Amino acid sequence: MPVRKLLLGVLTLCYPVAIYFGLQHWSPRVMALALVALALLRALTSRQAGWRLLAVAAAVLAAIVAASNHALPLKLYPVLVNAAMLGLFGWSLRHPPSLVERLARLREPDLPPSGVAYTRRVTQAWCVFFVCNGTVAALTAVLASDRIWALYNGGIAYGLIGAMFAGEWLVRQRVMARGRHG
Known part of the structure; x- marks a missing residue:
């Protein structure tokens, strides 16, 4: 397994904990950048349409957070x-x-x-x-x-x-x- 896919898997697994600790210090808008980054990494490293579609959906959630500054879409x-x-x-x-x-x-x-x-x-x-x-x-x-x-x-x-x-x-x-x- 390529190192980048392994790292992406680890980042995905750590997402809830990263969001939890991040929301203790930053606004949901700032934390939406983590979701956008994860979505982009997922889209760029996968050849499968399903993962790209999930990345687009994650980016939409991040856009909702950016517009509303509410944490719920991150969660x-x-x-x-x-x-x-x-x-x-x-x-x-x-x-x-x-x-x-x-x-x-x-x-x-x-x-x-x-x-x-x-x-x-x-x-x-x-x-x-x-x-x-x-x-x-x-x-x-x-x-x-x-x-x-x-x-x-x-x-x-x-x-x-x-x-x-x-x-x-x-x-x-x-x-x-x-x-x-x-």
Whole structure:
């Protein structure tokens, strides 16, 4: 993975914490520059239209902040990311193969029908996850303090994503073992 993509990933992960601490010292308009910078970096380093579209949407949020000097649009960026991920995973369910199946086929090109069905269910589970995570992200943006918003979106949400990956891995091991012995 190129260093610039790795750095962009780290910047994206740090966004909620950076916004939280930045708003302690600067106005939302100043902090909107962080969102614009992130959007530009994302747009310039990606060849995929979906990431460029997300960058444009982030730039629109930043423009709203610049016009209003309100922090709420800055706090809606995680909601936007969850919506984009839901769109990506959901689109792949409507237009197979599912995203998880595509990833699985990188490792196992001759995926059996049971594997295709399993990857479809995993893709559906990720869709449910993004709906739930995006809803909580929206609720924390609108109803919670900046501290709670940053804690959830800059920490807890990442822990939940990790738990989702780990849980799926554990389930997959059991499914595969059952297939070999069943």
